[in-house]
Amino acid sequence: MARYRTTLTGPQMDAALAAMPDAEAYARGTRNGQEVPSTDPTYHNNAKYFAEKAESAFPESYATGAVRGDIDQSTQTEEWRQQARQNMGITDPVWGSITGNISSQSDLTEVVSPLINQWDEQWEQGRLNPENGMELASTERVRSRYFELKPNTQYFAHSTVGLHILFFNSNKEYISAIQNVDNAIFITPANTKYARFCESVNSTGTYNHDISINYPSTYTGYYPSALPKEKSHIGGLGNAIGMKGWNQLVKNGNFEKADSWFVNNATLSVSGNVGSVAISGTDGNIAQRITPIVGHKYLISADVKPSDASMQIRMIYDTSGWSVSAYLTGTTEWSKMSAIGVMGSGINYNVFYIRGINGSSFQVKNVNIIDLTSLFGAGNEPASVEDFRAMFPADYYPYCSGAWADLLWENASPTSAFAAQTVSVDWTLYSFVLVIFKSTMTGGGENSHIKPCEYDSYGKLQTIQAYKMVYRNYHIVSAGIHIEDAYAVTAYNSGESKDNSFCVPIKIYGIR
Amino acid sequence: MYAENELKYALNIAEDGRILSATFPQYASADAKMVVGLPEGNITDYLYHDVVEEGEVVGYYYDYVPLPVEEPADEPSQLDRIEAQAMFTALMTDTLLEV
DSSP states (O other), rough: OOOEEOOOOHHHHHHHHHHHHHHHHHSEETTTTOOOEEEEEEETSSSHHHHHHHHHHTTOOHHHHHHTTTTOOOGOOOHHHHHHHHHHTTSOOOHHTTOOOOOSSSOOOOEEOEEEESSSSOOOEEEOOOOTTEEEOOOEEEEEOOEOOTTEEEEEEOOOSSSEEEEEETTEEEEEEEEOOEEEEEEEOOOOOEEEEEEETTTTGGGTOOOOEEEOOOOSSSSOBBBBBOSSTTTOOOOOHHGGGOOBOOOOTOSSOTTTTTESSEEEEEEETTTEEEESEEEEEEEEOOOOOOTTTTEEEEEEEESEEEEEEEEEEEETTEEEEEESOOSOOEEEEEEEEEESSEEEEEEEEEEEEEEEEEEEEEEEEEHHHHHTTTTOSSSSSHHHEEEEEEEEOOOOOOSSSSEEEOOOOOSOOSEEEOOOOEEEEEEEEEEEEEESSSSSOOEEEEEEETSSOOOOEEEEEEEEEEEEEEEEEETTEEEEEEEEEEETTEEEEEOTTTEEEEEEEOOO | OOGGOOOOOOEOTTTSSSSHHHEOOOOOOOOOOOOOOSSSSSSGGGGEEEEEEEEEEEEEEEEEEOOOOOOOOOOOOOHHHHHHHHHHHHHHHHHHHHO
């Protein structure tokens, strides 16, 4: 929905308030006479928010007066107008907001917020009892799976018929339900962590493109879910379409295992999705190598519990210092560290690390790095961690590069023989692995083989080289991909000889 | 020791120290040996050794120990080739007659 900021007084304002449920919040910064809190979806769109920003910029408060409706146009200067526009992040003149000179809609400026569909677009056959949340069999209803919503938060539900929306707490225990919600705003009850909905099976047909649970609470048409989806195996490529843009760049950030983490002057042990880091000396860290994009805005976050009151979480040292940094001091309790920053140029070290200083060992969990620019688009990134959390409330999201396929391993010496070995790659996030290999270590063309991860069978790298059939098998093991010795067969019904100069792997990709 | 940005490669090493393969740091496992350079030629002809001083690893070196060349399987004799061709022809004939 387009939002128009304007200056209305008296009956005009009252009419506007009556016409739009959120008008009071947008125009005055209050709802039913109470101040709109910063967690309210309307907060960053309402007049009070912009008024405060403008007022802080020039205490003469002319802009405040303009936004609030009492303006003294004769005393304003273009310089002040320009300053107000800059502070509100608006490049075009906003005469309606700044001066009150509104003669037509063209005088107004449209403000559109990015919409996020909170439903993961996964549904199943059956219905839900709105009295207790129990699943019931039904061929006439479809229902969603659990998806996360924030408590006491306003959302917009879009459907072609009324939805029954059920709310659950963090233990997935039923709280309450609202019924027959049809293109309407609803507010989640306190203690909400999850929601589900159900609706008639014959009402839509392709449910995924008709139902939205949007935040902020507006609807301008169907928005695909930007939320991460679970991997499916065969057919997973279809689901991957919806993942475009979504990313979380830390591997094993939930410390289910210690893989992918490097330690410097420290040891890392994991248990119960918590990493325990013991620092040796005064300064140690755990780290991951990542490849950021210069100019992109990133969010970093982690829950930490220091043994001493000194903690840092940092990302990428560039020529001007650390691009994104968060610090924690003065507590030894579990605390959430987070920051948003822009990746600078002149990257020296491709490292993201969590560091204990002054000898502070620590516990850590729920580590995330989000490339906000890839997710929201340049210029549309959330301004604060709180804004991001309002849309993506989970403490942790699984690793996702945002791409369909990721390069998991590359042979740094492709002109060497390749003996049987296990290559350490984390294939668990993918549906397939794709192995690119050369016919021989000294030449030959590139070949490829793709293998589904879910089948416990051998893949075979195989080709013809100089009148010989050459091959080597590979299969997936818990530690990665085990690639066996290579063999050459010289003639029909003759023996085969081991020769690891053939079928040399050069790259391994994971495909979602 | 070496600075973080000097380490260009990660080695996968067998228990006896033989280099099995090399990859780049961003694809390395946590227990991979990080090095600044690779030996020349076929890297699997080398063993990797840590340099340890007073119980601490302070460097590494490569030892050139090429693997023995395995004898290729016996080349088929002329009779083997004739028998193989005869068997292949028989199989193809059977296949055609089944149609």
